[in-house]
Amino acid sequence: MSATNGAATTAPRTEAGSARPQPGPVDDDATTPAATAPPGTPAPVTAAPGSPPVTTASTAGVVWDACSISETALTAAGLNTASKTRMPTSAPTWQACRWQSADQTFELVLTATDETVEDQLTPGHYQDVRRTTYYGRDVIVYRSVQDTNKLGCYVATSASFGSVVFTVRNVRVQTGEGEPCAEANRLGAALTRSLP
Numbered sequence: 614m615s616a617t618n619g620a621a622t623t624a625p626r627t628e629a630g631s632a633r634p635q636p637g638p639v640d641d642d643a644t645t646p647a648a649t650a651p652p653g654t655p656a657p658v659t660a661a662p663g664s665p666p667v668t669t670a671s672t673a674g675v676v677w678d679a680c681s682i683s684e685t686a687l688t689a690a691g692l693n694t695a696s697k698t699r700m701p702t703s704a705p706t707w708q709a710c711r712w713q714s715a716d717q718t719f720e721l722v723l724t725a726t727d728e729t730v731e732d733q734l735t736p737g738h739y740q741d742v743r744r745t746t747y748y749g750r751d752v753i754v755y756r757s758v759q760d761t762n763k764l765g766c767y768v769a770t771s772a773s774f775g776s777v778v779f780t781v782r783n784v785r786v787q788t789g790e791g792e793p794c795a796e797a798n799r800l801g802a803a804l805t806r807s808l809p
Contacts, residue, residue, distance in 0.1 A: 625670075676774045679723040680710035683807045690803040691715050700724075719796050720782050723804075727775040739767075741794070747805040754794060754801075766794035768801040768806065777808050 682693045692712040700709035700722060709724040726733070730753055736744065742755040752770045756763065768779040781797040 619672070620784075676706050676708050676727050677725045677772065677777070677809045679725045680778070682710075682723060682804065686804055686807040687712060690800055692721060692800075715795045718783070718785050719793065720784060721800055722780040724778045724780065725772070725774065725776075726778065730769045730771055730776045733769060733776065733778070745798075748804045750805050750808075751804070752801055754797060756794070764793060766797040768797045770801075770805065772809055774809075 680697060680699055687694050691714055693715045694712065696711075696713040698711045700711050702709050702724070704726070707724060707726045709722060711720055711722045713720050734753070734755065738758060739755045740758050743751060744751065744753050746752065747770075750770055752768050755767050755769070757765065757767075765780060765782045768781075770777055779797055779801050781793045782798060783793045783796070
């Protein structure tokens, strides 16, 4: 693992606040907005009476299933595989899964999306952006500007279908301990080789 820039700085934390566990603008919510259908389910299509049936091609399977990442790799990275939870996403083609750390100090949300990394880095929404490399794979580490307590951190990398984003959130709110970007860097380096 090699880094091209310095580590992110740590800022004091006061009250709860975090980055949303998916790419895109972040609010002070720890979960993604609920989808109207399970991930990968196409929107229903209806035809007018007497017209030929309308068919749509399903996009399921185009984006990698983030929940399918190696459990061995997750365990080795300090995550509790029994805590796996499939997360709702704001797009039917995205796939997201959440795990708690074995020591209950942080959580990881892994999101696979058909958007590129650059598409997700909307100007004005992110800060502390830096580029680095894990085992020869380019990644970008960043924070949300809305995460004023610095409880969350993102690591994004390109994939053949779009990108994969790690969102790490510190859950030790009362203690003010822990640095989510340090955990995000560690998890990114530990799990990158298990990504497609």
